[in-house]
Amino acid sequence: MKPRDSFRHASMGFVQRHLFASLLALRLANVALVQTYIHPDETWQSLEVAHRTVFSYGFVTWEWQHALRGFAHPMLFAAVYAVLQALRLDDTFLLTAPYVLVALIAATADYATFHFAKRVAGSQVANWAVLCSAVSWSMGSGVVRPLVNSAETALTAAAFVYWPWDRAIPNFSLLVALVFAAFSCVIRPTSAALWLCAGLVLLFTQPRSHCIARTLYIVKCTLMVGIPAIASMLVIDRLGYKRWVFPPYQFYLFNVHEGLATWFGESPPLYHLYVSMPILFTSMLPFVLHGAYIAIARGYATAQPAVVAVAAMFVFSLVGHMEYRFLYPLLPIGFMYAAVSINSLVGTLPSLETGRRSSRDATAGAKPKRWRLWSVRNIVVYLLVTNVPASLYFNLVHQRGVVDVMAYLRSEAQDRLVEDIGFLMPCHSTPYYSHLHQPIPMWFLSCEPPLEKSELATHYCEADDFELDPVGFMHRVFDNSKSSVYGALDVVNLRYKPGQTRRKPSHLVFYECMAKRIHSELTLLGYSECARFFNTHFNGDARRKGDVVVYCRPLTAAK
Template sequence: MQLNVPLFPLLLQYRLLNALTTTTYFQPDEFWQALEPAHDLVYGYGYLTWEWKDGMRSIAHPMVFAAVYWVSEFLKLGDTGVIYGPKVLQALFASVADYSVFKFAQKYYGEQIAQLTLMCTVTSAFNYFVSIRTFSNSLEMMLLICALNYWPLDKTTVQVNILEYAIALGLGAIACVLRPTNALIWSYLGVELIIRQRSFKLVAIAGAIGIVIVAFNGLLDVWYYQRLTFPLYTFLKFNIVESLSSFYGVNRHTYYFVEALPQLLTVYLPFFFHGIYISRSSTLAHSSIFVVVVYSLISHKEVRFIFPLLPIFHIFAAISLSRLRILYRTTLKWIFIAFLVLVNVPLALYASTIHQRGVVDVTSYIRTTPSITSVGFLMPCHSTPWMSHMHRPDATAWFLTCEPPRNLSPSEIATYRDESDQFYDDPELFLRMHFPALKGNDTEISMFRYDWPSHLVVFGALEEMLISYVGNAYVECERFFNSHVHEDPRRRGDVIVLCKNNNVNRV
């Protein structure tokens, strides 16, 4: 697959603009499972969540961004490299994915469907919102569509091109290392190919490539953890055997069909269903349905889990769009395209530049305000990025944690409340139990989990209660708009920074 010079630079510029203007927060893993471990590895400070302490995550994905930080240090880019380096790299990944899905559609479906696929891809609100974020799912999406360009999908092919087959397997194996659930689509494609080709040679090549990639990743993890560890085993044990992933939320079995797909596809949803119906005999359709159905059987569900399939979904939408008669009439075609764009663009811009931006803005404020010597976040856990954005080795920082119920009995798990839950169950009681007394607040506890920092960060939803509790010990020193509405009542309102009033003495 060769890069088309006129197209690829345009896509790269588009995704760079997309990445550099995205200033909002989506989900914690974008920062806490990618940038934060990389930042800790390179700069020697940060926060490693329980997954990293238990050896449940492979360092492979954070290493991608660690390389960016190392280059930034070599070039002496300072804060600019730390904040914008990962964005630039992720924009490159997203533009490669855009280009690859265009070439794939062109190869198997022709020029018209390829152009319609590209239109769906670049105007997709969800793709604009997520593809440039540092989730492992975003990199998985790029690896999947790149690999499919080399995968022998054509059922009329008598002999498989071994070099292309090996490239596809290599990319697929790397994706599986990033997130083991990628094995779902590759196991389906692999079994279908073996049944079709009936070739032991293909099985042997797949096994050899898999062993090499897994072994190399194993060495990388041993180097990182400084002990023999098997993240894949720990991952499967936590999510499948112990089913503790449900601690982070349980969704109904129809979630992916009635909630996730509409979020992913917006106005392209009806065209996707029509397109997959048209393509119902294809391997691509079968593998996509297989993955979504299997994911539906797992209790904990998130829309980004099926995000790597979005390029394939756009191909099905394009197949449907190609059947519309209005696309053969120039005026109606442009009116229709304008309608699709006008629906997606406002959604994309609002989600990427407005909704939940305060939790990112506050980390920039902390990074650029030397007077902040210590800061505490009285928020639900992982509500903001951490040292990958604050980048302050000289500032002490803490937040309310949400460790899952590990190594507990079933009865203990049933009643388990993490630290963040305990705080929101009764904020005032939590503060009295775990913080020293402020003026006018007595306590009988002599040992405390926390001390009062120079700055506190809270959501507006907690403002009234907290100000009532601290009295004039803290004063508001900054406020950042975060969201107009929020499904989590704890995260509603602005992000407020309270500064310690040094004129008030603690009792």
């Protein structure tokens, strides 16, 4: 064996023995690079709720006021905050410790993807699958954020490892898969749509002999796992809300029965097909499609994951509001099929496991020479070049100003240079108390949706009111008196009604595009620019263009 080949085999063997540790190290480095803010839910539906739960001050959005969300996911981060509080380390840089948990979640998704691909397509395909997962920009810039979709993805990938994709149903395997599936539904109840599709595919693919007995067994296992899962969800939400609630029902009433999800934007029916899939897989999408085709046509891997993915994507497309991150749980399936394609094109990688190759590997490796259009090196370079720069840009550059401004305000608040803060921006433009971590009053322009469909046409949106006439809005809302409307520090219940006056805060934050419209008025009110932060090179929302600007007043004038 050549020295270079010996080194490669030795290094691959080391990676296999320490695969999870290697992936965790990768994701820890990955989250350390996250300096930006892409999805409001990455803080408002996780860290903000956890911060309020542990530190007793903060802000929770309207969903939590009306019990549309479950506490299972925020409780994971609340546990981290609780440890920091107990050790009195919450006022240090360790306030970012929840991202260590995020790294663990992302590494688990990578690791489970490897074993899922190994089970259904062999170890050679698994090598490529974990590479696709490790370098994917969706994983490196999306799943490495404290989104509920990230935890859902890791649990779903773990369930895929044990799911009976073939007709044989080992007792232990199915039960373990259902446990992970149940956890994913507790974390995010809409995950039930994916598992409903997987369950139906499993039932329809059972052999005719003993079909009734097998069906009854599957139903029995589902009930054995499902009932305790629902009970645990009820208990967790009872602890979080301090009352008995059932968020999935409230979620159904708002999003399905009343159809109010479209308040946040209405998506075309094929959104997931021509927007979500290209965004999620980018340069890997041709491999995903080709891999699914040859897996089905040539029997390199089971077709069931592809059927489940298509069925789930169809179900997720039935709602009016869609986002590409809703399909994060389908990433492991896509990576597996992309790996099938790549392995068929370039031949085999040195196996990560010692010992002889499986029969699937031997079959996959024996490909006609005409398919060997790419070398291993070229494929690896292609995947790296088309994914890693995108991850770095979206982690380090795109929309970093809205994070930098919170670090600035926290530093100023620690030096007692901030009394209160107002955000004249589209709602949820920045992180909030989870990043400021100071019990000072803050407010932002609200955009809470109506709770009944009949109110859609007349419902007041403060953010839109400000956008239409910012100067007039400030005249109406800012009170010239010295009295404060904040009251005690129970800021979680702070809710301004239309037309209610507010004291002019010591600091105002807004985008550069708005600064041009309100600069003169702010000067008359005694404000001047005190900080500015680059945010992004592009933004599809005209209201969020330009730098993030901070205007402030002397504290003696603000009192």
